[in-house]
Each structure stands twice: as C-alpha cells, then as structure tokens.
Amino acid sequence: MNTSTPLLSVRDLQVRYGPALALSGVSFDVPAKGALAVLGANGAGKSTLARALSGLVPASTGRITFAGRDIASASPDAIRRSGLVHLPEGRGVFPGLTVHENLRMALIAAGAERADAIDRAFAIFPVLGDRRRQRAGTLSGGEQQMLSLARALMITPRLAIADELSLGLAPRLVDVVFESLERARAAGVAIIMIEQFAHRALEFADRCLVLQRGSVAWEGAASAAGDEVLRHYLGEAAGA
Numbered sequence: 001m002n003t004s005t006p007l008l009s010v011r012d013l014q015v016r017y018g019p020a021l022a023l024s025g026v027s028f029d030v031p032a033k034g035a036l037a038v039l040g041a042n043g044a045g046k047s048t049l050a051r052a053l054s055g056l057v058p059a060s061t062g063r064i065t066f067a068g069r070d071i072a073s074a075s076p077d078a079i080r081r082s083g084l085v086h087l088p089e090g091r092g093v094f095p096g097l098t099v100h101e102n103l104r105m106a107l108i109a110a111g112a113e114r115a116d117a118i119d120r121a122f123a124i125f126p127v128l129g130d131r132r133r134q135r136a137g138t139l140s141g142g143e144q145q146m147l148s149l150a151r152a153l154m155i156t157p158r159l160a161i162a163d164e165l166s167l168g169l170a171p172r173l174v175d176v177v178f179e180s181l182e183r184a185r186a187a188g189v190a191i192i193m194i195e196q197f198a199h200r201a202l203e204f205a206d207r208c209l210v211l212q213r214g215s216v217a218w219e220g221a222a223s224a225a226g227d228e229v230l231r232h233y234l235g236e237a238a239g240a
C-alpha cells in the first residue's frame with residue numbers, strides 16, 4: 001500500500017436512526033499509526049461514529065475505506081478480521097479459564113496462533129502476566145477489563161477504536177488504560193479515541209475531530225484544540 005494512502009478514510013458519512021439523522025457529511029482520514037481524538041458533547045454522534053466504523057450500525061450514505069477496502073457495508077466480523085477493532089469488546093472473559101488460557105482462546109478464535117502474541121499482551125498489561133495462572137473469574141472487575149482489552153490488542157489490530165474506555169473506572173485504572181493504549185500505539189496500532197477526559201485525549205492524540213449535532217464542527221492538530229475550542233463545543237465537559 002502506498003504510504004501516503006490513509007489507513008482509514010471516511011467520506012460524507014451519514015447515519016440515520018429511523019427518521020433521525022445521527023451523523024451527516026462526516027469526512028476525515030486516519031493515517032497508519034495515527035491517533036485521532038473524537039470529542040463532542042453528549043449526543044453529538046461519537047458512539048454512532050464508532051458503531052458505523054465497526055459495522056454495528058449501517059451507513060445510509062457515504063464511503064468508509066479501511067486498508068484500501070470499502071467496508072461501509074461489511075459485517076462487524078469481516079471488519080474485525082480486517083484489523084479494525086472496537087474496544088471494549090462486548091464479549092466477556094471465560095471465568096473458569098486462567099488468564100493465560102483466555103488469551104490462548106482469543107488467539108485461536110482469531111486464527112492467529114503466534115508464540116509472541118501472549119508475551120506482547122503481558123508486556124502491555126504486566127498485571128496480567130503476574131496473574132497468568134489465576135482463573136479469570138477471580139480477577140477484579142478492572143483486571144477483567146484489562147484481560148478483555150489484552151485479548152483485542154495482542155492480535156495487533158491496525159486500528160483500535162477506544163470507545164469511552166475510561167468510563168466508570170477508578171483513577172488508577174484510567175491510568176492503566178491510557179498506558180496500555182500508549183503501548184499499543186508504540187507497537188504500530190492506529191487509535192481513534194472517544195473519551196470523556198478531553199484533555200487527556202488531546203495529550204494522547206495527534207489529531208482531533210469535534211462533532212456537534214452529527215457533523216464535524218472542528219478538525220485540526222490535537223495541540224491546536226485549546227481551551228477555547230473545548231469550551232465552545234463541549235461546554236462544561238471541557239473542564240475534565
């Protein structure tokens with residue numbers, strides 16, 4: 001693939017829920033290994049965008065090109081197999097299996113049995129390495145969430161959509177989530193981050209897209225999305 005071709009290219013995306021227009025005229029690119037923060041007030045369309053990219057809601061019009069292929073009408077499974085994962089994954093861990101067995105199961109399911117993948121998961125989440133022989137059902141809630149993230153990230157997707165991953169987590173676990181995404185990024189995974197903590201998302205990302213009532217209201221370098229932009233489009237939420 002030509003290195004100047006974006007990994008993900010979205011053009012004029014429109015999504016409807018019945019008569020209601022949730023997204024319209026949304027266009028943007030994400031390069032390989034890029035990190036895009038998607039911000040917006042409640043109801044702006046962030047989750048709808050994530051769901052449309054991963055095939056969970058259909059695009060009514062527009063084009064979504066991922067790794068050179070049109071995925072606008074592909075199934076969620078086909079999209080995941082092409083290397084675009086939506087985090088957190090809906091499926092829970094297997095409580096009766098150990099941490100290590102859970103990771104092996106995920107590799108087998110993905111047809112990606114590679115010796116180094118589990119080591120990579122433990123490098124991203126050292127806490128799981130310490131607990132590799134522990135049954136997943138006895139992990140804390142936060143640790144189970146780490147396991148679910150590890151299963152998705154160890155397969156080294158090309159693009160991960162981190163959809164409100166820090167929601168409801170204790171501050172220490174929010175740090176773990178950000179660190180794990182940094183590690184995934186360092187391993188070459190492009191990230192689209194939807195995040196309640198706008199300032200943290202902007203520190204993480206290199207580009208920023210602000211949605212307002214289903215349309216792109218602002219786009220630019222993450223470092224240029226100053227307090228004024230956040231206050232203007234996010235209001236109170238900008239304080240986070």
Ligand SMILES: Nc1ncnc2c1ncn2[C@@H]1O[C@H](COP(=O)(O)OP(=O)(O)OP(=O)(O)O)[C@@H](O)[C@H]1O
Nearest residue numbers: 017020021022040041042043044045046047048049
């Ligand atoms: N299944 C659905 N059926 C009808 N309308 C929906 C559905 N899901 C979302 N919407 C509407 O689409 C719009 C965008 O919702 P979305 O969840 O994408 O926003 P969001 O930016 O993720 O919001 P939040 O930050 O509050 O999670 C909202 O007006 C919402 O009410």
